[in-house]
Amino acid sequence: MKANGMLLKTMLWLTLTCLYGQAMPVQAASLIAKKGHVTVPIASLEQLQNIKGEWEFYYQEFLSPHELRSLDDKYRTYFSVPGKWHNNKANGFHLKGNSFGTYRLTLHFDRRPMGSVKLKIDEIPSAYRFFIDGELVVEQGKVAKEADSEQPKAGARVVELTPGDRSVELVFHTSSFNHYQGGTWYPLVIAKTAVFEQKRVINQIGNLTLTGGILIMGLFFLGLYLFIRREIVFLLISAICLTGIIRCSVAHGDTIAHIFFPDLSWHMSRLLMFSSFYLFVPVGMSLGVELLPTKLGRHATRVCWLFLPVFLALSLSGNTNLSSRMNIIPNLLTLCLVSVHLAAVIITYLPQIQRHMASIIGLSALVLTGFHDLLVAMDALASPNRFQNTLLIGLTLFVILQTLKIASQFARGESRARDSKSEVLRLNQQLEESIKLLNERLTEAGAKLIQREKTASLGYLTAGIAHELGTPLVNIENAFSKLDHKDGEAPISPKQITEFREGIETGIQHITHVVESLKLVAKPSESTPTSSVSIENILLHVRSLTKARFLHSDIRYQIVNHLDDDKVQVQAQESQICQIIINLLNNAFESLQSFRVIGPKVEIHVDQTFDSVLFTVMDNGRGIPEKIRSQIFDPFFTSKNLGEGVGLGLSMARSMAEQNQADLYLDETQANTAFVLKVPLAQEETTELSEVS
Missing domain, CATH: 3.30.565.10 (Histidine kinase-like ATPase, C-terminal domain)
Structure with missing residues (x-):
């Protein structure tokens, strides 16, 4: 039992370490652009720098770098990066999420860089092409002025910057007909090449460790279910591990799927992301009800499974623009149902809350995840971030650890129960006699104490x-x-x-x-x-x-x-x-x-x-x-x-x-x-x- 407890503690420690590394955002300072220009001190490139602020912006126009240079200043407009088009304005003009446009920014170095500098372009829905000093260096998908002509593509890209002098012109064309929000969700990141490589290695190690651990857990419990014991809990844990891996691997940006499958299509990544989440929720709810059964939880789980075919059909429709818009409905439903189950669990198991803390924390994590995704879908947050993925992983591992602990205690308790039945009966008899004697003494002491209080009042x-x-x-x-x-x-x-x-x-x-x-x-x-x-x-x-x-x-x-x-x-x-x-x-x-x-x-x-x-x-x-x-x-x-x-x-x-x-x-x-x-x-x-x- 001690060895098993040590194993669980070690796994929990490793899990929390990985979660901490994944949940903490990459430490990066910010360079603020104004009126399409930003100053970049060379000394600042020793760490990651987010480029934020005002870029030149030309809505529903694809202008080449040459055309931009010859453009009169009175026609220039500006828009914030990162920033979504949906429900936003540029120079008082209402923007639509499904559209296209041109961005331009000029970098001014305080001196010429020594060595190579890299620029990271995080995922931009749903296609873009990027120019440096008038030269096309990246084309992610195929931009277009119409939805039928656009070819979206997922994933982040890193390009090398070799400035000929102390100024660099950045131009990119973007179109968003496969996601209703449009615009740019993340700032560009700039740093020296060595800094980028160091961060990339750390990020990949953390992702591989965490994803590999969850995959091993999923296969382990699947093996338990298939070859050892047909417990529905084991099958649910396996399913939640596998769906959680898929969800986290393709969610946003520079993730595992995009590292190993750089040519992964936009539609496939969105299909995997939405369908895994829609499946993750009822499986997670079913697991929660199996571990901590409540009447309200069972009803909430049935509702989740009832709506699952509808949401899966939506994600399989191939219309990622529609599925992105409609994502608010499953998020809202998930938040409501999981919150109901969490409240029922807390009320039902309040006297034994310490014994079930891991499962309650896991359900709370899913509530936070649903709340975060809901805010993103409602445009209440400026951009999605990686923390939602770590919350899902945290839920998975917390529930797994709790299940392992319960299963281990159950197995050992079952074997010991047959050998210690007489000892338990003897202890129960002693306990009854001790309680009887204690009650008699308490009654006698209470009577004396009451008489003393009565005398004291006189x-x-x-x-x-x-x-x-x-x-x-x-x-x-x-x-x-x-x-x-x-x-x-x-x-x-x-x-x-x-x-x-x-x-x-x-x-x-x-x-x-x-x-x-x-x-x-x-x-x-x-x-x-x-x-x-x-x-x-x-x-x-x-x-x-x-x-x-x-x-x-x-x-x-x-x-x-x-x-x-x-x-x-x-x-x-x-x-x-x-x-x-x-x-x-x-x-x-x-x-x-x-x-x-x-x-x-x-x-x-x-x-x-x-x-x-x-x-x-x-x-x-x-x-x-x-x-x-x-x-x-x-x-x-x-x-x-x-x-x-x-x-x-x-x-x-x-x-x-x-x-x-x-x-x-x-x-x-x-x-x-x-x-x-x-x-x-x-x-x-x-x-x-x-x-x-």
């Missing part, structure tokens, strides 16, 4: 409770000190004794109520059944435990009761309802303290609906950010700093609410933070309301 009220107990104790102490009559003091009247006794009783009652509220909230209540609880008692318990804390911190604290009758009862555990409201008040207190709100206030609003009572705890703080609102009730989620909380307050509060058939939620319609606790009315209250209705 701990926050310690200062307030101390104040609530301290005030009546001081009053009792004062009353007893006055009842302790000393000699020489005025006697205490019976009326004063009665007042002191009533004050002592009131203080004792207040202390008793606070202690009972504290015991009620602090005691475990999981096993306590629900009962009818009055709203008045709930509010008294909450107020006695929380009021002092807010008043001590100068926070306005108010309970707004909108009920017509304080004796209204709810069906709930009184301790848990009080604990929930106290937790919400603690959160409001900490929020106001941390943000130092001016004029802080906290309010509890009590309202009644047909079947429930609503306790709304709101403050005038900054509110809860929208991006975390969906997480605030999650266990262990907290926006506090590390060590300031464990994030169980709201989670525990909602859990207790659910135990009481109540609901706790954030009211997002309020400008400030507002939590609503919705508690069902007691059965008798609901019955009375129904009778009134």
Whole structure:
């Protein structure tokens, strides 16, 4: 398995190296022509130079170099190279893609070149002839003024430049009746001969390595399918390799097919390019569906195969001008269908996205390819480039590598499964026991953590409770000190004794109520059944435990009761309802303290609906950010700093609410933070309301 993994990594490394070499454009500077003239510094020819800019241009005319020299300046017009004729203008005149014309450019060297200089003319649709200093040096196809007379030819040409002096005149005639866009797609490239040869060798080695690797892969999987295992995946991989090779070999410019077959005809190159692409898409879609099946992907693949005969018939028609125009339709269809399949794959296999990353990257590459070809067909890009070919190759190799990996793992896993069945069963049994033990420990730890959080929330009220107990104790102490009559003091009247006794009783009652509220909230209540609880008692318990804390911190604290009758009862555990409201008040207190709100206030609003009572705890703080609102009730989620909380307050509060058939939620319609606790009315209250209705 390690050796197989090393092989896959080596293949991937070589693939990416070749892709990088092919995808990176040839590093070339640019010489900008103006008004049909360009200055060429000899020192700049140590690297490739693109000749761009304004050439003299004569639309729908074939003018010889001699005629151009004698032409009056007022008749001269200019057009950019590279530049397409289709949907373009020259001197305000609308150009047609299917036409002909003459270009002229004068090169001015800063000194006479030492040694030979070469000029590369990339593919120009669909025929041209090239003159240097009035001499015809290249004729690619046969230019004509009519479609019937034109003989198109594909491929790039390199010519040697031997200037007699420091100026060289370049003239070429071009016609484009076999491609609807016309014009020149690429800049001319000039450099010293040694530079050209070096780049040519590097380019050919990269093309041969990449093409040879894909061819070997295609034949390998074809052999697997024919002689070892009839898996449809192997046949699809073989087909995608072979169609990808054809597509990339004849796509544009100085490619493998044009190097080995310099006489390849224009119609044959276009036939191979279009038909291979039309076949490549459904085969690639079928392979993607086999590797990562989705329902939408299968429907998209059927549509691809359904339209394949139509597009193949178009490419076989021999009308390359029509097929070039109509190429936007299969490109658009491809982009839409592959995008649908890619989206379905990502949605379906999102949990295991890392395992299927290679196939997803491959599908993404095909989407980018289709998008690029669509832009070219719509004239949104100035000229096609080689990157579309490398994307297709990248898709092929990524899918192949992923398939090899899956096939290898499947074969080894199948052989090992028979030998390790008992071991798997034993491990499964151990795992089940470990999970059971872990669940028990987690349940126990969770209960302890919840009780600790509950105790901690009461701990926050310690200062307030101390104040609530301290005030009546001081009053009792004062009353007893006055009842302790000393000699020489005025006697205490019976009326004063009665007042002191009533004050002592009131203080004792207040202390008793606070202690009972504290015991009620602090005691475990999981096993306590629900009962009818009055709203008045709930509010008294909450107020006695929380009021002092807010008043001590100068926070306005108010309970707004909108009920017509304080004796209204709810069906709930009184301790848990009080604990929930106290937790919400603690959160409001900490929020106001941390943000130092001016004029802080906290309010509890009590309202009644047909079947429930609503306790709304709101403050005038900054509110809860929208991006975390969906997480605030999650266990262990907290926006506090590390060590300031464990994030169980709201989670525990909602859990207790659910135990009481109540609901706790954030009211997002309020400008400030507002939590609503919705508690069902007691059965008798609901019955009375129904009778009134």
